[in-house]
Amino acid sequence: MSDYIPTAFDFDPNERGHFGIFGGRYVPETLMPSLMELDEEYKSVRFDKEFWAEVNYYFREYVGRPSPLYRADSLSKELNAEIYLKREDLNHTGAHKINNTIVQGLLAKRMGKTKVIAETGAGQHGVATATVAALMGLECEVFMGEKDVSRQELNVFRMKLLGAKVHPVTSGSKTLKDAMNDAIRHWVTNARDTFYIIGTAAGPHPYPLMVRDFQAVISDEAKQQILEKTSRLPDYVVACIGGGSNALGMFAHFINEEETQCIGIEAGGHGLSSGKHGASLAHGKPGILHGQLSYLLQTDDGQIKEAHSISAGLDYPGIGPEHSYLMEQGKVRYDSITDKEAMDAFVWLSQAEGIVPAFESAHAIAYLKKMSKEELEGKTVIVSLSGRGDKDMTQAMELLEL
Numbered sequence: 366m367s368d369y370i371p372t373a374f375d376f377d378p379n380e381r382g383h384f385g386i387f388g389g390r391y392v393p394e395t396l397m398p399s400l401m402e403l404d405e406e407y408k409s410v411r412f413d414k415e416f417w418a419e420v421n422y423y424f425r426e427y428v429g430r431p432s433p434l435y436r437a438d439s440l441s442k443e444l445n446a447e448i449y450l451k452r453e454d455l456n457h458t459g460a461h462k463i464n465n466t467i468v469q470g471l472l473a474k475r476m477g478k479t480k481v482i483a484e485t486g487a488g489q490h491g492v493a494t495a496t497v498a499a500l501m502g503l504e505c506e507v508f509m510g511e512k513d514v515s516r517q518e519l520n521v522f523r524m525k526l527l528g529a530k531v532h533p534v535t536s537g538s539k540t541l542k543d544a545m546n547d548a549i550r551h552w553v554t555n556a557r558d559t560f561y562i563i564g565t566a567a568g569p570h571p572y573p574l575m576v577r578d579f580q581a582v583i584s585d586e587a588k589q590q591i592l593e594k595t596s597r598l599p600d601y602v603v604a605c606i607g608g609g610s611n612a613l614g615m616f617a618h619f620i621n622e623e624e625t626q627c628i629g630i631e632a633g634g635h636g637l638s639s640g641k642h643g644a645s646l647a648h649g650k651p652g653i654l655h656g657q658l659s660y661l662l663q664t665d666d667g668q669i670k671e672a673h674s675i676s677a678g679l680d681y682p683g684i685g686p687e688h689s690y691l692m693e694q695g696k697v698r699y700d701s702i703t704d705k706e707a708m709d710a711f712v713w714l715s716q717a718e719g720i721v722p723a724f725e726s727a728h729a730i731a732y733l734k735k736m737s738k739e740e741l742e743g744k745t746v747i748v749s750l751s752g753r754g755d756k757d758m759t760q761a762m763e764l765l766e767l
């Protein structure tokens with residue numbers, strides 16, 4: 366497998382970070398110098414072989430890349446199709462998030478920053494950031510909604526064990542969106558020595574572009590792997606969407622291929638008609654949150670609505686701006702999967718393949734059952750298995766009677 370280096374795409378944002386009308390940099394004036402500094406730095410390393418040689422070293426030796434593209438034989442047989450799983454669950458720390466934190470950590474060091482901060486919902490991005498901070502000798506502070514701190518004790522402990530400081534956030538709904546607000550606020554006053562590691566392809570420019578570039582290693586590998594195994598491109602590529610980073614990473618190298626349909630799966634929660642879901646594209650409207658313009662769950666008078674999903678990683682009222690653009694361009698098909706469908710798929714994959722997926726990834730798996738027989742028959746599908754289910758065991762024990 367050749368070393369990974371980003372590629373420029375025709376759907377890159379413009380100079381000011383706009384994907385069509387989406388994206389941008391809607392931040393307080395005081396934050397602009399930091400974003401410009403980061404933008405300049407990223408431009409200088411985006412295609413720099415030396416920088417990426419170091420990234421590839423960590424991808425290989427620390428993360429365990431390339432991740433396998435595994436042919437799921439039982440699923441394939443049952444569905445009468447060729448089902449392949451891109452095994453991001455096998456990465457160090459158990460998900461795709463480490464791909465992004467490794468590169469942002471290296472950027473932080475390169476820029477001479479000694480501290481990193483991050484926001485986290487369930488704690489997965491907090492853990493991935495604390496891990497990289499320990500690895501690279503950076504101080505780490507993680508902002509986490511107070512509600513999530515008490516719901517996710519284990520991840521809070523893991524972050525502390527890794528040497529990070531965890532700040533419980535008490536404003537607003539005391540969840541992820543408030544944690545992100547506080548992280549941004551902290552960054553404004555500490556930008557000189559602090560790098561803000563954002564966990565998904567969202568936030569002000571250049572974050573959505575950077576995070577997509579970093580996660581695009583997933584489809585760069587998957588494309589080489591599927592061509593090696595089947596000598597052709599897949600018919601479908603499926604991934605779940607929280608902020609949208611594993612999906613953009615999984616789609617990047619397939620999106621311009623005529624043969625391949627990319628499919629993004631939002632959290633359907635209790636069902637779209639219940640109002641309790643995380644489907645920003647299906648039921649949101651364009652609005653501004655966390656420095657970007659994108660689809661957003663909001664009330665008629667523009668207040669942010671709380672998202673709901675059984676999986677904490679999909680429980681976000683917004684979505685990365687590139688997805689809003691891709692939807693409006695008709696480049697990607699978007700659909701949703703309910704909590705119930707995801708839980709069925711969680712058990713299905715565990716028992717059919719001996720692979721316990723993260724609740725988030727179970728949404729992408731579940732879509733295989735939502736597709737019609739005719740759509741699937743004889744077709745090749747790659748599903749992004751964004752993470753493993755270990756983190757979800759306590760919740761699964763409460764939900765499932767086995």
Ligand SMILES: *Cc1c(COP(=O)(O)O)cnc(C)c1O
Pocket residue numbers: 460461462489564565566605606607608609610611612678679723725726751752753
């Ligand atoms: C965080 C997370 C997600 C959702 O984040 P994206 O940025 O949309 O990829 C999906 N799967 C897993 C396993 C996660 O931890």
